[in-house]
Amino acid sequence: MGTLSPPPPPQVRDLPAPCLAPRPLLTPHVGAPSPGERRQAGGAGAGARGRAGPGPAALWGSSLQRRLPQGIIIGVRKGGTRALLEMLALHPQVAAARAEVHFFNREENYRRGLGWYRQQMPLSHPGQLTVEKTPGYFSSPRAPERVRAMDPAVRLLLIVRDPVERLVSDYTQILHNRRARCKPYPPLERLLLRGDRGLDTRYKAIQRSLYALQLARWLAAFPSAHIHVVDGGGLIREPLPELRRVEQFLGLAPSLGPNNFYFNQTKGFYCLRAGARQRCLDESKGRPHPPIAEQLLEQLCTYFSAHNEHFFSLVGRTFNWC
Ligand SMILES: Nc1ncnc2c1ncn2[C@@H]1O[C@H](COP(=O)(O)OS(=O)(=O)O)[C@@H](OP(=O)(O)O)[C@H]1O
Numbered sequence: 056m057g058t059l060s061p062p063p064p065p066q067v068r069d070l071p072a073p074c075l076a077p078r079p080l081l082t083p084h085v086g087a088p089s090p091g092e093r094r095q096a097g098g099a100g101a102g103a104r105g106r107a108g109p110g111p112a113a114l115w116g117s118s119l120q121r122r123l124p125q126g127i128i129i130g131v132r133k134g135g136t137r138a139l140l141e142m143l144a145l146h147p148q149v150a151a152a153r154a155e156v157h158f159f160n161r162e163e164n165y166r167r168g169l170g171w172y173r174q175q176m177p178l179s180h181p182g183q184l185t186v187e188k189t190p191g192y193f194s195s196p197r198a199p200e201r202v203r204a205m206d207p208a209v210r211l212l213l214i215v216r217d218p219v220e221r222l223v224s225d226y227t228q229i230l231h232n233r234r235a236r237c238k239p240y241p242p243l244e245r246l247l248l249r250g251d252r253g254l255d256t257r258y259k260a261i262q263r264s265l266y267a268l269q270l271a272r273w274l275a276a277f278p279s280a281h282i283h284v285v286d287g288g289g290l291i292r293e294p295l296p297e298l299r300r301v302e303q304f305l306g307l308a309p310s311l312g313p314n315n316f317y318f319n320q321t322k323g324f325y326c327l328r329a330g331a332r333q334r335c336l337d338e339s340k341g342r343p344h345p346p347i348a349e350q351l352l353e354q355l356c357t358y359f360s361a362h363n364e365h366f367f368s369l370v371g372r373t374f375n376w377c
Contacts, residue, residue: 067242092097093350121176124152126186126210126305127202129273132263133224134214135287137340138324140188142290142298145315148307150179152187159202169205184305194262194269199276210305211277215366216287217376218264218359219352225260227344244351254358261358267365274369283321284370294325352377 128136144151146291156170158164179185192198194214202209216224226243233240249255256262273282283304290297300312319326319335326335356377 118180122185124185124187128188128212130190133221134216135290136188136190139214146310150177150183150185155189159198160191184186199273203276214285214287219355222260222264223344280316
């Protein structure tokens with residue numbers, strides 16, 4: 056893990072504002088490239104990059120194409136997948152798909168075939184690595200075999216986070232989405248604790264925190280050397296060491312450096328810098344969590360501990376989780 060002293064964790068501040076106006080969805084890059092797209096080949100983060108890239112003549116050349124991904128961030132949901140993608144997209148050899156594609160985990164998309172999938176990818180140059188992220192792949196039973204059928208040599212990135220924090224983050228997202236539609240959503244305590252019957256482990260956000268069960272399916276389809284595990288807590292505390300390991304795993308020349316990241320006190324997280332341009336992830340990332348009863352957190356820790364041990368044995372390393 057990193058060596059710099061970590062910034063203080065973001066504080067629990069307040070609950071989401073009730074009944075927010077619905078926000079427009081991001082649309083994937085589809086169809087023929089626009090001139091702006093050609094200028095920005097590289098997808099996510101490209102506009103903020105501000106680095107010297109290939110000149111306009113090369114960008115308009117025939118080498119600029121949409122390619123199937125050679126790297127996929129498969130999960131975990133709420134693990135820091137967006138931060139990982141956007142940070143990686145600062146690398147000049149990376150072309151990152153801006154939106155989640157949900158190709159391998161949604162039947163209606165998978166039926167559209169690889170040609171459709173390729174069309175969702177950003178334009179890239181031959182020397183660039185195309186990367187997409189869809190956290191829903193990790194828990195999808197059919198995704199591992201489908202990804203392998205596309206390319207058994209594809210590199211997989213799995214970013215994990217303390218399962219309890221992940222669960223609370225997942226719950227917070229659902230809470231926000233429900234409130235945005237003016238729909239009520241019960242407190243986590245009410246969802247998870249039913250009388251004296253203990254934890255209701257059928258809750259989906261609990262299931263999604265059972266990393267070992269899901270990873271076992273990926274390890275049945277891919278050798279472990281093809282799956283790189285990123286410490287989501289490490290990426291929050293100190294992104295660079297995690298990203299250097301990712302560069303190495305993906306076979307990228309080392310390019311990301313301390314100047315690419317700065318800690319933003321207001322956001323409470325590291326933000327991205329490319330040349331003179333700086334930006335943080337949007338407000339849906341790193342938002343305050345509602346307070347959760349200490350007793351429930353302890354129960355969750357106890358419940359996850361055996362699963363966590365199993366996960367550690369699968370990945371050959373341990374994490375400092377609750
Ligand atoms: N640099 C930076 N800025 C903001 N947020 C950061 C960053 N690094 C990691 N994170 C953590 O990413 C969490 C969201 O994870 P994902 O992007 O995987 O969510 S999602 O599954 O795509 O919805 C998000 O979870 P919450 O804190 O619960 O909002 C963050 O903790």
